[in-house]
Each structure stands twice: as structure tokens, then as C-alpha cells.
Amino acid sequence: MNLLSIAFLVFLLNLPFGYMRAASEKYSKKWFIYIHAPIPFVVALRLLSGLGFELYTFPVMIFAFFLGQFVGGFLRRVRV
Template sequence: MNLFLVAALTFLINIPFGYWRANVRKKSFQWILAIHIPVPFVVLLRIYSNIGFELYTYPIVIASYFLGQFAGVKFFSYRKSLQMLTSSCLVMDLYRNNKSNTELN
């Protein structure tokens, strides 16, 4: 795996956690968990992709980490502005939205 694939996967992993973080009180236990739970997954990606821990890889992976968190927060606020049903779980919200759309058709 190359560095940009690891960065893309890091971004995608962090979107649901940013979504979760947007719906909890700042600096609460859940907020801290939403930030720190993806870290072991990113470390495992780095190890299994053989990109290593070279200094030049850190800015790219860290930027994709925080951009994924930011995208999750923005997606939550977008859904909330449309007055869609929102909870702390992106997967369940998308499932419920899809389920309600299929029932209407």
C-alpha cells in the first residue's frame, strides 16, 4: 500500500468518529473516545502497509486524520440543518434514512 491509500483509509475511518464527536459534549468522556479510538487502527494501517514511521509520512496521515474528523462533524451539522433524524451513530442514521426512503416508495 502506498502513502496516499493509507491517508485515504485514515480519512474514511475518521468520518464516523467525527460524526459521533459532533453529537456529544465537548471534552466529555465520549468526546475523548471519539478522538482516540481510531488511533490504533491508523497505527495498524501504517504497520501493515509497510509505509513505516518515516518523518515525511506524519504530516500527510495526521492531516487526513483531522480532515476525516472535520468531515464527520460537517456531515452531522449538514444532516441536522436538514432536520433529518440524527443520533451519535452515522451508520445507524444512514440505515434509518435509507429504510424510511424505501418504505415511502
């Protein structure tokens, strides 16, 4: 799998977590869990896909992670 397909999967994985994070009270226990819960899945996805942890992959993956969280929270605010 290539970098963009893995980044897209990371984006999709973070959508529901961003949605739930937006529904929780800021800086609460649930809020922190919704931010950090997808991290083991992202690491497993990187390892299983053979992408590894090369330095050039970090900006793309971090952007996909935060974009998924942001869009999920945005969908919660506009109630789509």
C-alpha cells in the same frame, strides 16, 4: 500500498468518529474517546501496509486524520 491510499483509508476511518464526536458533549468522556479511538487502527494500518513511521509521512497522515474528523463533524451539522 502508497502513502496517499493509506491516507485516504485513514480519512474514511475517521468519518464516523468525527460524526459521533460532533453529536457528543464537548470535552466529555465520549468526546475524548471518539477522537482517540481510531489511533490504534491507524497505527495498525501503518504497520500492516509497510508504510512505517518515516518523518515525511506524518504531515500527510495527521492531515488525513483531522480532515476525516472535521468532515464527519460537518456531515453531522448539515445532516446529510
